[in-house]
Amino acid sequence: MKLNGSRIVAQSLVEEGVKVIFGIPGGAIMPFYDVLPEFPIHHVLARHEQGAAHMADGYGRATRDVGVCCATSGPGAINLVSGIATAYLDSSPLVAITANVPTPLIGKDAFQECDITGITIPVTKHNYLVERVQDIARVMKEAFYLARTGRPGPVLVDIPKDVLMAETVFSYPKSVDLPGYNPTVRGNMAQIRKAAALIKEARRPVILAGQGVLISHAERELLQLAETTGIPVITTLLGISSFPESHPLSFGLVGLHGMAYANYAVHDSDLIVAIGMRFDDRATGKMEEFAPNAKVVHIDIDPAEIGKNIRVTVPIVGDVKNVLEQLNREVAPADHAAWIDQICAWRMKHPATEVRPSEKLLPQLPIKTIYDVTKGEAIVVADVGQHQMWAAQLYWFNEPNTFITSGGMGTMGFSLPAAIGVKMARPEKEVWVVVGDGSLQMTVQELATAVQEKVDIKIALINNFCLGMVRQLQDFFYEKNYVATPLSGPDWVKLADAYGIPALRANRPEQVRSVVEEARRIQGPVLIDFQVETEENVYPMVVPGKSLGEVMVK
Amino acid sequence: MKHTLVALMEDRPGVLSRVITLFRRRNFNIDSISVGHTETEGISRMTLVVDGSKPIVEQVTKQLYKVINVRKVSDVTEDQTVDRELALIKISAKPSNRTEIMQIVDIFRAKVVDVAPTSLMVEVTGPEDKVDSFLNLLRPYGIKEMVRTGKVCMVRGSIATREMTGAPASNGRSNGKNGD
Numbered sequence: 001m002k003l004n005g006s007r008i009v010a011q012s013l014v015e016e017g018v019k020v021i022f023g024i025p026g027g028a029i030m031p032f033y034d035v036l037p038e039f040p041i042h043h044v045l046a047r048h049e050q051g052a053a054h055m056a057d058g059y060g061r062a063t064r065d066v067g068v069c070c071a072t073s074g075p076g077a078i079n080l081v082s083g084i085a086t087a088y089l090d091s092s093p094l095v096a097i098t099a100n101v102p103t104p105l106i107g108k109d110a111f112q113e114c115d116i117t118g119i120t121i122p123v124t125k126h127n128y129l130v131e132r133v134q135d136i137a138r139v140m141k142e143a144f145y146l147a148r149t150g151r152p153g154p155v156l157v158d159i160p161k162d163v164l165m166a167e168t169v170f171s172y173p174k175s176v177d178l179p180g181y182n183p184t185v186r187g188n189m190a191q192i193r194k195a196a197a198l199i200k201e202a203r204r205p206v207i208l209a210g211q212g213v214l215i216s217h218a219e220r221e222l223l224q225l226a227e228t229t230g231i232p233v234i235t236t237l238l239g240i241s242s243f244p245e246s247h248p249l250s251f252g253l254v255g256l257h258g259m260a261y262a263n264y265a266v267h268d269s270d271l272i273v274a275i276g277m278r279f280d281d282r283a284t285g286k287m288e289e290f291a292p293n294a295k296v297v298h299i300d301i302d303p304a305e306i307g308k309n310i311r312v313t314v315p316i317v318g319d320v321k322n323v324l325e326q327l328n329r330e331v332a333p334a335d336h337a338a339w340i341d342q343i344c345a346w347r348m349k350h351p352a353t354e355v356r357p358s359e360k361l362l363p364q365l366p367i368k369t370i371y372d373v374t375k376g377e378a379i380v381v382a383d384v385g386q387h388q389m390w391a392a393q394l395y396w397f398n399e400p401n402t403f404i405t406s407g408g409m410g411t412m413g414f415s416l417p418a419a420i421g422v423k424m425a426r427p428e429k430e431v432w433v434v435v436g437d438g439s440l441q442m443t444v445q446e447l448a449t450a451v452q453e454k455v456d457i458k459i460a461l462i463n464n465f466c467l468g469m470v471r472q473l474q475d476f477f478y479e480k481n482y483v484a485t486p487l488s489g490p491d492w493v494k495l496a497d498a499y500g501i502p503a504l505r506a507n508r509p510e511q512v513r514s515v516v517e518e519a520r521r522i523q524g525p526v527l528i529d530f531q532v533e534t535e536e537n538v539y540p541m542v543v544p545g546k547s548l549g550e551v552m553v554k
Numbered sequence: 555m556k557h558t559l560v561a562l563m564e565d566r567p568g569v570l571s572r573v574i575t576l577f578r579r580r581n582f583n584i585d586s587i588s589v590g591h592t593e594t595e596g597i598s599r600m601t602l603v604v605d606g607s608k609p610i611v612e613q614v615t616k617q618l619y620k621v622i623n624v625r626k627v628s629d630v631t632e633d634q635t636v637d638r639e640l641a642l643i644k645i646s647a648k649p650s651n652r653t654e655i656m657q658i659v660d661i662f663r664a665k666v667v668d669v670a671p672t673s674l675m676v677e678v679t680g681p682e683d684k685v686d687s688f689l690n691l692l693r694p695y696g697i698k699e700m701v702r703t704g705k706v707c708m709v710r711g712s713i714a715t716r717e718m719t720g721a722p723a724s725n726g727r728s729n730g731k732n733g734d
Contacts, residue, residue, distance in 0.1 A: 121572055122579045126622045129568070146622065180564065180625045304616035307609060 005133045005164040006032040009097060010039040012140035015172045018068050020424055022046050022055040026072025027112060029099035031164040044424070044453055047445035049076050051417035053083020053096065054443070058381065058421030060093045061404050064215060066147045067421060070097040074112030077158070078119065082411055084154045085123040089408025090238060091215060093152035095143050102162040103131065117158050125153030133166035141173045150183030151302040152215060183301055187316045187323035194314045195273070195297040196330035202271035202295075204339045205231045208254060208283075211238035211407075212276015212300060212320045219243070219400045221324035222275065228328065230335035232343055234262045236277045237392055238407040245396035246376075251343055252352060255283040257389040260350035260540045260553050265343045266291055267549035274298045276320040279309040280408065289547035299323050350553045353393040353539070361509050363462045363532040364390050369512045370432055370460060371395045373520065378430040379404065381422055381457075383415035383439035386468040389538045391434045402429075413442030419457045420450055430520070433459040437487055438467040447499040450525040458519045459527040461492060464534045472537045492529040507531040556585065557604045557611040557631045558707055560715055564623040565591070565598040572621050573600065582606070582614050588704035594716070597625065601706045626716060634710040637681045640703045642667070643689065646696035647674045655695060662688045673698060 003011065009032055013021065020042045025033040036043055046052035049071040056067030071080050077098040087094040101110040117129045126146050128139045136159065143155040199205060213222050219242055226233050226243065232251045233243045243250055252259035254266050263285075266272065272294045277283070284290045287309055295313040298306050299320060306315040316323055355364045367390050370378070376398060382391040382405040397403050404422055406414040415435045423431045440461055450457060471485040496503035502522050504515040512530070519526040540551045563569050570589065577584050585603040592599045604614050611629060618627045647655055652674070659666060659676055662684065668675035678688050682705055689697070709715060 117568065118571065121575045178622060181622050302620075304613065304620055308613060 001170055002167050003170040004031070004035075004167045005136055005159060006035045007038070008133070008136045008168070008170050009140065009159065009164070010035055010041065011170060012137055012172060013041055013068060014039055016066070016140070016144045018066070020044060020059065021068040021070055022052040022059070022421065023070035024049055024052060024072070024076060026076045026099075028073035028101055028161045029070065029076070029164075031161060032070070032097075032099065044420070044449065046417065047448050048443065049079030050082045050413065051443050051446040051449065053080045053094070054086065054411075054414050054417035055421035055424075055446075055449075056094050056096075057083060057087045057090075057092045058404060058418030059425045060087070060152075060421075061090075061418075062379070062401060062422040062425035064093075064217065064401065066093045066095050066144055068095050068097065072112065073098065073100045073116075073161075074114045076112075077116035078114060081119060081123065084120055084156065086406050086409040086411040086414060087154040088123045088125070090406065091152050091211065092154070093147040094154035095147050096154060096156045098156065098158045099164060100129070100158050100160045103160045104162075106160065117156065120156050123154070124156050125151075127156040128158065130157060130159045130163055133163050133168045136163070137170060137172050142176050142178060145176045145178070146181065150181070183319075184303070184317045185301070185319040185322055187299070187318035187326050189326065191314055191316045192323065192326050193330055195316060195327060198271055198295055198297060198314060199229055199231070199273065199331055200334070203336070204269045204342075205229070205271040205273065205336065206251075206265050206269045207231050207233045208236065208266065208272055208274045208277055209233055209239040209242045210236045210275060210277020211242070213239060213242035214400055216276060216301075216320035217400075218276070218321035218324050221321055221328060223247075224328050225324055225331065228333055229331050230333075230340070231273065232265060232336070232340060234258075234266060236280070236283050236407075237405065239277060240392055240403040241397035241400055244398040246398055249340075251347070253392055254548070255280075255285070256542050257393070257538050257540060258542075258551075259347075259352050259393070260551050261343055261346035263540070263542065263548040263551040264346045266294075267547060269294045272296045274300075275324070276300060278302075278305045281309070284310065285542045285548040285550075286545055289549075291548070350540070353390070355394070358509065358533075360533045361507055361512070361530065363387065363464055363468075363530070363536050364394055365509055366460050366462060366506070366512050366516070366528070366530045366532070367391050367394045367434060369516050370434075373513065373516045374430055374432070378402070378432050379422055379426065381405065381415045381419035381431065381433050383433075383435040384410045384412045385436045385439055386464075386472065386536075386538050387434050387436045387462040390462075412439040414439075416440060416443050416459065417446045417449070420446060420453065420455050423455045423457050424453070431457045433457055435459060435461055436468060437461060437463040437465065437492075441487075444495070447496065447501055447525070447527075451500045454524055456523065457525050459525065460516075461527060461529050462532055463492065463529050464532050464536070466534055468534075468536075469538070471534075475535075475537065476543070492527065496527040501525050501527050503527045503529060505529045505531065555605075555607070557606070557629055558635070558637075558705065559602040559604060559611070559615065559618075560628045560630055560707070561600045561602065561618055561624055562592065562597050562626040562716060563600060563621070564625065565596050566623060569598075569621075569623045572623065573618065576617055576621060580613065580617055582610070586704035588706050590706070601704070603705055628715055630707060630709055630715075635707045636710060637705055637707040638679055639682050639685050639705050640677065640679045641685050641689070642701050643676045643678070643692060643697060644699040645674050645676060645692050646672060646698055648672065651695060655692070658688070658691050664688060
């Protein structure tokens with residue numbers, strides 16, 4: 001059967017099980033859009049390509065399968081880059097399809113031409129410039145394979161317009177031939193036994209669980225390891241929801257704004273079992289003084305993460321689920337009552353963040369109220385900033401993949417478009433966006449997408465009239481020299497109204513619960529403008545250059 | 555310390571730029587790179603000299619392995635190798651000192667490959683330090699132009715690099731050759 005390049009792309013998407021893609025058309029990619037209605041693929045029209053990439057990323061994180069976005073050549077492709085980089089830093093499976101100018105024009109600075117494969121080399125797992133129509137099917141197969149296997153990540157496929165229009169016989173490959181790509185998925189048994197021996201000896205062990213647990217669907221194996229060995233579990237930011245936060249062995253979040261007791265526990269531990277995480281500087285504090293007395297077992301599928309930031313005692317390369325299954329067979333039941341009592345004592349002294357009573361509307365209150373009202377069962381998509389940290393601290397997650405945020409890249413504007421993708425992936429779940437006024441402004445145009453697609457997301461705007469996290473740093477380190485952090489508007493209720501979105505407002509604490517409840521009663525997207533206290537800082541905080549043991553509690 | 559890595563990669567458009575971008579992005583300090591064809595069609599071979607501690611070189615190796623088109627990376631620093639570099643040097647040469655220069659050329663088993671009224675072009679091959687000392691001796695005469703290829707090397711003995719065992723370093727201390 002002869003097909004043109006565009007139909008081969010679309011049919012390949014169907015073969016890969018893709019049901020929805022996010023994008024914006026333009027000159028070069030028109031041949032693809034022209035044939036798209038012939039295929040059982042729903043296209044979501046974003047309002048900026050960055051939004052399309054975040055939507056696909058959100059879709060990918062909610063399903064732990066590939067999200068797909070597409071864009072035209074030049075500016076369309078370039079606008080994807082923030083979203084692709086966000087997915088790259090957070091190991092999110094994404095396939096980005098871009099069209100380029102026709103082959104004879106490549107290199108001629110043609111209208112809307114850019115070297116998007118060159119631009120995205122540092123922020124993709126791999127990318128392709130497809131030069132012949134005969135290569136499209138193979139490249140699509142490889143792109144999906146690379147995006148979803150091993151350590152997942154974004155793959156970009158750039159196809160010149162003439163290649164989209166050329167014809168060839170289509171047959172979708174059954175397998176890939178990538179001799180240079182061979183992720184190690186089983187753990188080395190000798191290393192696993194060494195790890196089990198360290199676990200047996202340890203007196204003050206902690207498990208540091210990262211997103212790798214979620215990517216690998218290893219939540220049950222993690223639970224079993226923790227319960228068998230009695231080791232307390234602390235998560236990274238993206239590891240949140242990999243272990244039930246209501247579990248007695250759950251001791252919160254590590255790092256910059258993690259719970260004080262979690263940071264003390266990691267700092268004082270004699271063994272860290274790090275699972276599917278990468279010792280990001282926001283998690284470790286000052287690296288040279290990170291957990292000075294701890295041996296480290298590091299389990300990760302990416303060998304390059306092992307030994308990159310922290311010296312490791314027992315490295316284990318492999319898929320987290322496999323390795324934990326193997327490890328669970330080697331460990332013996334134990335309990336660490338004295339050690340856990342110590343962490344609980346720290347927790348008594350410095351409990352997790354609570355909303356203190358106040359006549360003013362403090363920014364933490366709406367987040368805590370959403371937690372109470374949704375009984376902790378919603379998916380929360382947090383943006384980047386103070387509100388993100390409060391969401392991580394105050395909303396306790398029990399079900400996997402229910403906290404979604406841009407961790408590594410910290411891309412402001414992530415939450416609204418990502419939540420659109422999340423809701424389309426998991427329509428049965430209640431989805432809340434927790435976003436600041438600085439962040440929402442960055443991708444606010446996607447409100448139109450939410451309306452057009454009738455996506456039922458609830459947007460909790462924590463509006464403190466400033467770029468709060470930067471303001472906090474100015475408060476701490478720049479003598480309250482508030483340069484370029486105050487934000488004036490817009491009137492969010494009017495803006496939402498202009499987009500056709502019902503909007504509510506609260507500026508007093510007693511209004512919070514009723515607006516949250518009202519938002520839940522309304523079908524479709526709703527925005528709540530929580531006008532909160534400006535001068536509120538996120539605690540605990542590990543200031544730059546300090547170790548986790550020196551966490552500042554207020 | 556300087557480490558010599560040999561990387562085998564697919565000979566395709568864009569592969570070199572992936573590898574070079576990686577060094578910049580990861581802030582690796584690369585002394586020299588030379589790339590060329592190999593005995594296998596479609597595979598090219600890069601010889602890299604990396605300046606850095608063992609953990610840094612290990613990161614270079616692991617990051618190179620993450621490039622999908624890279625097939626094999628070996629750290630040959632501690633192996634018995636034959637190291638070679640080629641240099642072309644254009645030296646100012648007057649009739650009065652030409653013989654003197656030719657004597658130095660002879661001692662180093664270099665070759666005069668072009669003669670002009672006021673200059674000589676010389677080709678020299680050998681390990682880097684030999685090329686360095688040759689250049690030092692020629693410098694007083696006036697080097698008008700010089701080009702060096704960067705080091706290439708091959709491990710002695712009958713085993714070929716592509717046959718050396720080992721997957722990407724999986725035990726954290728491996729250099730890619732003796733991974734678990």
